[in-house]
Amino acid sequence: MHKTSLFNVIKPYLTICTALILAITLLMDTFFFNVLAFHWLATLWFFLIFTLITMTIQVARTEKDIRSYSNQLLIGKERLTNEIKHRLWAEKTASESKTKSLFIDENIPVMLAYFNADLRCRYHNRIFRRWFGLNPSQIDGRLLTEFSGEEFFADIKNCIEEILAGKTIHNERILRSIKGFPYIFTEQYVPHLDNKGKTIGFYTVHTPRMQEKNHIPLKNKAENSIKTELHKINEALMKGNANPQNKTSKPEITTTASRIVQAIERGEFNLYYQQINSIKPTIASPLHYEILIRMNEEENNLMPPDSFLPFVDQFKMMPQLDRWIVSHIIDWLSVQPRIQSIFCLNVAKDTLNDHTFPSFTQNQLQKMNVAASNLCFEIEALDAETNTSNAIVFSRKISELGCLLSLCSFDHNPSSIELLDKMKVDYLKIDGSLICNILRDEEDLKKVISINQLAHKAGIKTIAELVETDDILAKLQEIGVDYAQGFGIAKTHPFRDL
Template identity: 30%
Template sequence: GAFNNAGVAMGLIDSNMQIFKVNQASCDLSGYSEDELTKMPMLDLTHQSDRAQSKQLFEDLINGIRQQYQLRKRYTRKNGESIWVNVTVSTVNDDNGDFEYAVVHAQDISQEYQLTQKLTHQAQHDALTDLPNRYAFEMRLQELLDLKDNDEHVLCYLDLDQFKVVNDTCGHIAGDEVLRQLATVLKQGLRKSDLLARIGGDEFAVLMFNCSLDAAKHQLELLLTKIRDFHFIYEEHSFNIGASMGLVVIDAQSTMTEALKHADSACYAAKEAGRDRLHIYTHDDEFLTQRSGEMAWVARIQRALLENSFLMYRQEIVATNGNDKSSHYELLIRMKEDDGTIISPGIFLPAAERYNLAAGIDSWVVNHVVNTLVSARNDGKKISGIYNINLSGHSLGDTRFYDEIIKKIQQSKLDESDVCICFEITETAAISNMTAALHFITELRAVGCQFALDDFGSGLSSFAYLKQLPIDYLKIDGMFVRDCLSDPVNLEMIDSINSIGHVMGLKTVAEFVENDEIFNKIQEVGVDYAQGYWNGKPQPWIID
């Protein structure tokens, strides 16, 4: 019947937690025969670490506290292998309304679980050194701050001196190697309880738990000596590397923003004082937060917004099957200096993000794109196509911003010209602001916009979150695509993300497609669209 032939594993369990009936799919899943399973208590099939929770939940069913529960747990197969399963257990009551038996549905999710675990590790670790990255470090720092304990902890920012000399002299391969070797030196020079992370190109951070300022200073001065003693030899070159360190005490009154800002300021002070030293933040150092370099960028960004000296470049997004001939571009912002120099967003956007100017830039971009399209239409030019626009995390929670966008898009009536605006949001920004992101996406989809989740695989990468977001495109992060020909793990990641995207009804886009060989490979895997330098560098956006 339907029970025996069901494609999902099913079983019936009595009030003694004894399995008394199973279907063939249960046997296939567990590796046991029907006879073996029906002589087995339910908990014997459950991994030892998950038994206590499973027992408690099942007892709740028997006692009528709940009628159903869902659980992600592990089963132990007959061959000893552990598999992850999604289990739904539902009560069947007798005529008196009392528990008679329970129906179990179990689905093998091992592949999805393992992929999520891999992506989570990648999301929280630096690929080069395998140290925790900025996201993981700040998450752990926030956990510490939330404790509001009376213990003293110390945060240290560490910026390498002379690293640029290695890169400029010997290239990025040598630079990568020096970072790998120094990461080992740093780990060996710290206490086992300390958290070391790589938070930027040549920037590291250390969280020293339950550590007085004097103890931290002593430990880090010893570490500075170890760094001075480190000699990096590459081909015929030999380099000495130094470090500038900034320390700040963390206590129950500290906040994330202040702690990071003060450690950064102290590190800056160490560099200004001559490098190769440490500097302890005090409240008298407040002036250091007004950093001349970044503040100069803030002024330039504000001027560019006022004087309209931003401009847009375009990069084509190409259908891999060759059948879709419609125009599809990602539009990319640039800044134009007075002397005509074009500045890439990687130079000015960090300052914009830090000093809350990103939403203003986003607003400029949307207005500029819509106005340009309307003007071109009025001139009789063909404007149909999809135009992707990047949004910062700051804009997701700004209701004034999307009210302005909705009004602008509705007034433009671009949909009547077969124009679709597709907003790209990063996975990290979406998940960090999930409620705001869902509202934002829902509101804008209602006026005909589409959404792409950008850099998928580089951030939090939880497929559970992905299922909640009503998006149209999944953009596979370029770090997988760039090396997919030489790295079979990256290729498998692309294949897995592409498959899951397709199951969810999403179109997939591979970023950083740099040559024909990579294009052919992602075409073979079945990714829907490709984007990258193989098709030319971004060009100024001009509607012919």
């Protein structure tokens, strides 16, 4: 190979030397000697012309290579310039995002902190510092026990093993401020995992809540049924049958249960909606909305679902809440019907076990004279996988009413695919974690394409969750997904504005 490379290097020079020798020989013989025979002259002229043609080809090839290399250099330069621009833009965006994130962290009315696996504080926001009455230097890098009281540390100490094992903990308890005033806190401990799945720290999120009233008036039979639920909870607490994962004291649990009962009986919830848009605008399609819920709090504030739904689920009261939502939507439809609208309502796993829920829905629809096709019940794929028999019965009864059914957070695992053979569904919501990555992860893109094809073969329409950008929307349109939902499509709005 080395000899070949050397020959390629000297070949142009050999060609030039050969051409010069032939040209000089012919000139000398023509003008001075005239001794060469005709056939020798013809041979020399042939070789001279051949050599010149070879030189011309070599020059043309060299020019072509130079142009090719020049184009490659220009392309490389352009790519490098774009990469520099993107890097500068990314650095600027990251800096702005960090500034915004810090601004939000410092101003949200939540105590937020981060501790490593050794329980040393590595981050804390203004509200966290204010609660302890300390400045940053008194908290940074210090052990939790060094700056917090026994009351605050007690709950973390009781569940630290579960947190470091990678489990998210939801609790509620009463804490006293440095001035001695009691506050009810919803607290969450969220583990921070590295790439290998090992817990390297955890976040603590403490959301202050109002003090609850002890007296809950009950006025009718529906309220009495709620009272029965609360009585069952209290009974379980007295017998020690409460969830062992919850370290909250009995009075605090009772307070939370009372607050939830009060909210259900008084209708102290606010419904929101998020529009689900068709990606194929040329095809006529009814408007789709997903219904979301918030709970009223003090001073007209609204509590997000993550702050109260875990407790509703813990107290087995999700069927009660789902009934409230269904009744509210059906009542609204009876007053101002939207014939071409479909309202998607989330169904909890405990509601799947409530065999009276379909008949309750049927009675409400008949009573208010509302078309069943206006309602679409959304079931989480994981809930259906872990409770397949009840999910199948629920889907069959709901479909018999004329209501629609959607299977949510579908992520292409074998268990989810098996559900499609057992349950009749109208929509398949593709898991948002796949949608977010389709532009940068080839495997996730292939999964989305496969899910879409699988659904369409079964006559099921597809909905993409968590669509945040126009580029993702364009890719979904290219794939052929039917609908898209997310903050890149539409924001959430109060249901009363619909």
